[in-house]
Amino acid sequence: MTKIRKRRTLKDVAEAANVSEMTVSRVLRKSGTVSAGTRKTVLAAIDRLGYVENRMAGSLATARSNQVAVIIPSLSNHVFTEVLSGISEMLDREGYQAVVGVSDYSIAKEEELVYSMMSWRPAGFVVSNVRHSPKTRNVLLNADIPVVEIMNLPEDPIEMCVGLNHTEAGRALAAYMVTKKYRRFGYVGWNESDYAAAIRFQAIKAELERHGFGIFAPDLFNRPPNLASGKSGLIRLLEQAPDRDAVFFSNDTAATGGLMHCLQAGISVPDRLAIAGFSGLESGQNLPKRLTTILTNRYETGRRAARNILQQLSNTPVRLRWDMGFELIEGETG
Amino acid sequence: MTKIRKRRTLKDVAEAANVSEMTVSRVLRKSGTVSAGTRKTVLAAIDRLGYVENRMAGSLATARSNQVAVIIPSLSNHVFTEVLSGISEMLDREGYQAVVGVSDYSIAKEEELVYSMMSWRPAGFVVSNVRHSPKTRNVLLNADIPVVEIMNLPEDPIEMCVGLNHTEAGRALAAYMVTKKYRRFGYVGWNESDYAAAIRFQAIKAELERHGFGIFAPDLFNRPPNLASGKSGLIRLLEQAPDRDAVFFSNDTAATGGLMHCLQAGISVPDRLAIAGFSGLESGQNLPKRLTTILTNRYETGRRAARNILQQLSNTPVRLRWDMGFELIEGETG
DNA sequence: CTGAAAGCGCTAACAC
DNA sequence: GTGTTAGCGCTTTCAG
Numbered sequence: 001m002t003k004i005r006k007r008r009t010l011k012d013v014a015e016a017a018n019v020s021e022m023t024v025s026r027v028l029r030k031s032g033t034v035s036a037g038t039r040k041t042v043l044a045a046i047d048r049l050g051y052v053e054n055r056m057a058g059s060l061a062t063a064r065s066n067q068v069a070v071i072i073p074s075l076s077n078h079v080f081t082e083v084l085s086g087i088s089e090m091l092d093r094e095g096y097q098a099v100v101g102v103s104d105y106s107i108a109k110e111e112e113l114v115y116s117m118m119s120w121r122p123a124g125f126v127v128s129n130v131r132h133s134p135k136t137r138n139v140l141l142n143a144d145i146p147v148v149e150i151m152n153l154p155e156d157p158i159e160m161c162v163g164l165n166h167t168e169a170g171r172a173l174a175a176y177m178v179t180k181k182y183r184r185f186g187y188v189g190w191n192e193s194d195y196a197a198a199i200r201f202q203a204i205k206a207e208l209e210r211h212g213f214g215i216f217a218p219d220l221f222n223r224p225p226n227l228a229s230g231k232s233g234l235i236r237l238l239e240q241a242p243d244r245d246a247v248f249f250s251n252d253t254a255a256t257g258g259l260m261h262c263l264q265a266g267i268s269v270p271d272r273l274a275i276a277g278f279s280g281l282e283s284g285q286n287l288p289k290r291l292t293t294i295l296t297n298r299y300e301t302g303r304r305a306a307r308n309i310l311q312q313l314s315n316t317p318v319r320l321r322w323d324m325g326f327e328l329i330e331g332e333t334g
Numbered sequence: 335m336t337k338i339r340k341r342r343t344l345k346d347v348a349e350a351a352n353v354s355e356m357t358v359s360r361v362l363r364k365s366g367t368v369s370a371g372t373r374k375t376v377l378a379a380i381d382r383l384g385y386v387e388n389r390m391a392g393s394l395a396t397a398r399s400n401q402v403a404v405i406i407p408s409l410s411n412h413v414f415t416e417v418l419s420g421i422s423e424m425l426d427r428e429g430y431q432a433v434v435g436v437s438d439y440s441i442a443k444e445e446e447l448v449y450s451m452m453s454w455r456p457a458g459f460v461v462s463n464v465r466h467s468p469k470t471r472n473v474l475l476n477a478d479i480p481v482v483e484i485m486n487l488p489e490d491p492i493e494m495c496v497g498l499n500h501t502e503a504g505r506a507l508a509a510y511m512v513t514k515k516y517r518r519f520g521y522v523g524w525n526e527s528d529y530a531a532a533i534r535f536q537a538i539k540a541e542l543e544r545h546g547f548g549i550f551a552p553d554l555f556n557r558p559p560n561l562a563s564g565k566s567g568l569i570r571l572l573e574q575a576p577d578r579d580a581v582f583f584s585n586d587t588a589a590t591g592g593l594m595h596c597l598q599a600g601i602s603v604p605d606r607l608a609i610a611g612f613s614g615l616e617s618g619q620n621l622p623k624r625l626t627t628i629l630t631n632r633y634e635t636g637r638r639a640a641r642n643i644l645q646q647l648s649n650t651p652v653r654l655r656w657d658m659g660f661e662l663i664e665g666e667t668g
Numbered sequence: 669c670t671g672a673a674a675g676c677g678c679t680a681a682c683a684c
Numbered sequence: 685g686t687g688t689t690a691g692c693g694c695t696t697t698c699a700g
Contacts, residue, residue: 007397007478009677020687025679033685050476055453056399057677060390060692067454075415085409088436097450100434102422116431119389120401142384144341227620257620263597264622283617286561286591288598343693354671359695367669391693394676 008051017045028053059121068309069117070098070126073105073194074224077253078281079298080128083150086302087126094310096123103129105193105224111136118143124309130154131195146312148305152196153323160312162305162322166196169294169326170203173248173276176292176328178211182246182274187217188233188258189250190225197250200278204248215248216241225250230257245273246334252277252284252293259287259333274334280327290331297324342385351379362387393455402643403451404432404460407439407528408558411587413613413632414462417484420636421460428644430457437463439527439558445470452477458643464488465529480646482639486530487657494646496639496656500530503628503660504537507582507610510626510662512545516580516608521551522567522592523584524559531584534612538582549582550575559584564591579607580668586611586618586627593621593667608668614661626665631658 010021017024019038026034027042034042045051059065068091072080088098099122101113111133117125118139124146132140140147140158149161177185185208191198205215218240221229230249234257238244249255255277262269269275269289277284280295301324311318344355351358353372360368361376368376379385393399402425406414422432433456435447445467451459452473458480466474474481474492483495511519519542525532539549552574555563564583568591571581583589589611596603603609603623611618614629635658645652 010679011677021678022688023686026686029679035685038685050472052449052473052477053453054394054455054677056390056394056455057692058679060388060394060694061677061679063692065390075409075419076412078410081409081415085436097435101431102419115386119387121388121390138384139386143386227617231620260621283561286565287594345693355694356671356696357669360670363695369669372669388693391676392695394678395693395695397676 008049009054010051012049013042013045013051016049017042063121065121065123066096067099067120067122068096068124068126068306069101069114069120069122071101071103071110071113071117072128073103075102076226077224077251078283079151079251079279079296082298083128083302083305086299086304087306088302090303090306090310096306096310098306105129107131107133107136114139123313124148126150126305126309127158129195132158146309148308150301150305153321157321160305160308160318160320160322162301162308162324164296164301164324164326166199167203169278169296170200171207172326172328173200173278173294174204174207176330177246177248177274177276177334178208178213180246180270180274180334182334183213184241184243184245185213185215186237186241186244186247187215187249188220188230188237188247189217189254190221190223190229191250192220192222194224194250197278201248201250216244225254225257227253227257227260230254231261232257234258234261246270246276247273248276250278252279252281252291255291255293255333256284256287259289259291263288270332270334276334280329285329285331289333291329292331292334293329295327295329297326300324342383343388344385346383347376347379347385350383351376397455399455399457400430401433401454401456402430402458402460402640403435403448403454403456405435405437405444405447405451406462407437409436410560411558411585412615412617413485413585413630416632417462417636417639420633420638421640422636424637424640424644430640430644439463441465441467441470448473457647458482460484460639460643461492462486463529466492480643482642484635484639487655491655494639494642494652494654494656496635496642496658498630498635498658498660500533501537503612503630504534505541506660506662507534507612507628508538508541510664511580511582511608511610511668512542512547514580514604514608514668516668517547518575518577518579519547519549520571520575520578520581521549521583522554522564522571522581523551523588524555524557524563525584526554526556528558528584531612535582535584550578559588559591561587561591561594564588565595566591568592568595580604580610581607582610584612586613586615586625589625589627589667590618590621593623593625597622604666604668610668614663619663619665623667624665625663626668627663629661629663631660634658 014021103110130152147159152163277293284291348355437444464486481493486497611627618625
């Protein structure tokens with residue numbers, strides 16, 4: 001292994017090892033039959049020249065790629081980075097690699113990304129909303145590669161889906177809060193571009209109404225929630241409706257912000273005010289009070305999505321729809 | 335735009351539009367000269383066939399890629415996802431795309447990733463440790479593409495670096511805590527594979543010693559810190575050394591865990607125990623008490639790293655070493 | 669403004 | 685076990 005002066009090719013290695021390019025190719029791919037001696041010579045040449053294979057050429061020739069495209073809405077929400085970890089980990093062991101695109105919760109940006117990533121002819125595609133532009137859907141539908149939609153369970157999936165039913169999850173959380181005797185509900189969150197959050201909110205609202213209760217949801221954020229917006233959202237909500245006894249947040253991060261405000265302002269939780277989140281992040285379970293929330297299985301969702309793609313690629317029969325479920329965490333905040 | 339039955343090629347589009355492949359290629363790249371009429375026909379054909387360009391072929395032919403490889407240690411630390419956002423955002427506007435690899439803080443995994451990612455012949459490479467295996471360094475050094483090391487300022491960079499001096503940062507934080515009259519220091523964190531954290535710890539220790547104070551650092555974590563380990567780490571530390579009056583944590587997340595424990599256990603912060611973190615994450619500044627910490631410029635670091643690569647690619651003169659500095663946040667915890 | 673020929677670096681399929 | 689030929693889908697170069 002010494003200095004590389006110039007990009008080497010198979011040909012260089014072949015010449016250096018006094019064999020044909022095909023032999024080098026066979027050594028590289030560990031496929032086919034190469035004598036032990038030849039292999040050794042070739043490997044030595046590869047090392048000496050510092051040769052790194054060119055997969056563009058390889059994939060072009062075989063029409064097979066080891067890249068799997070993954071589009072997530074955001075990198076700053078652990079929900080998505082955890083699912084991504086699950087995907088990466090599973091792909092890794094089969095020699096595949098995740099290529100990540102971030103859509104910023106935008107359907108237009110997703111469309112751009114789909115085209116851009118598709119131009120690399122990935123082996124499979126993972127997307128994480130239910131809503132897609134018609135073009136996006138069309139490209140995905142006709143690409144002739146495995147496609148998985150994650151985090152949700154669409155009525156009409158493109159091909160495969162791995163996720164949970166957000167309506168059921170919202171309903172379960174609301175039902176629980178009702179059994180805990182809370183009555184004057186509020187909501188703080190961001191539903192604008194987060195379709196799953198919007199669905200959950202609708203389900204929460206419906207379930208509360210079914211029991212004869214309303215929910216006060218004043219102004220919603222115009223950006224994905226963080227601690228600060230959870231905090232300020234709760235402050236504004238309490239200004240407008242000081243009588244609330246329980247607040248749902250669109251996710252754990254916002255809920256944590258809310259709890260932080262209560263701790264700071266001396267609002268007793270859950271006696272004076274109950275707090276419910278969504279996701280079951282590690283961070284929400286290590287606060288002074290464990291967050292009451294819905295735990296979703298992000299890591300397993302990621303692994304399952306990747307496994308589905310791998311199975312499709314190897315023509316293994318595979319279930320197309322995976323409900324990964326959820327779990328109510330009866331924490332200490334509500 | 336209708337159903338695609340089979341992967342289309344330039345040739346299909348050319349035939350459909352009754353022109354040569356070259357003309358289609360010219361339309362696609364907006365380069366060269368094509369008459370308005372021809373362009374219109376070609377675009378219509380592209381749309382009708384649902385053609386998506388094949389960049390493997392294109393990049394192979396031009397020996398140019400729009401992919402920039404980025405290796406970060408972890409996706410569950412906002413520090414790295416923020417820097418990644420900065421990189422992505424900057425690359426995006428120039429039509430480049432980040433391809434992300436996660437090394438899990440492992441030098442061996444990084445080496446694997448470098449080979450694997452290099453095989454796609456990226457336009458540039460971003461790595462985020464100072465420590466690399468000799469092979470990694472060699473491959474990066476000789477790849478003949480722009481390479482940036484981020485988050486640190488190595489003595490002997492591969493080519494370019496954008497980051498901060500962790501020794502100075504650690505020293506500044508320690509010096510501040512000394513001025514605040516804390517005297518019996520402790521340390522909770524994970525230095526094992528996080529080289530930057532290890533450097534900061536050494537700097538903190540040295541600065542305290544310079545003032546005649548020691549620091550008690552019992553057992554360190556064996557995994558990257560999260561709230562839970564920050565919490566349990568502090569608990570163990572206080573069991574062994576109940577007299578501590580100030581504790582440094584290896585990052586804000588661990589420090590937040592520590593603060594959560596104090597809130598829960600009724601330990602008054604900073605009166606009974608001061609807490610210092612590192613990073614200046616949003617989450618640490620929205621707790622019941624703002625964390626005392628060092629703010630680093632992750633987003634700008636990412637943008638700068640990407641810009642450096644873009645400039646190198648366009649042969650624009652560029653500064654190779656960027657000290658992005660840091661800022662002491664005199665919070666309410668110490 | 670448009671097209672034809674050659675080739676990017678690799679591999680499938682077949683020969684030897 | 686190893687080599688030869690053809691070609692993956694695109695772009696470069698040079699004609700016209």
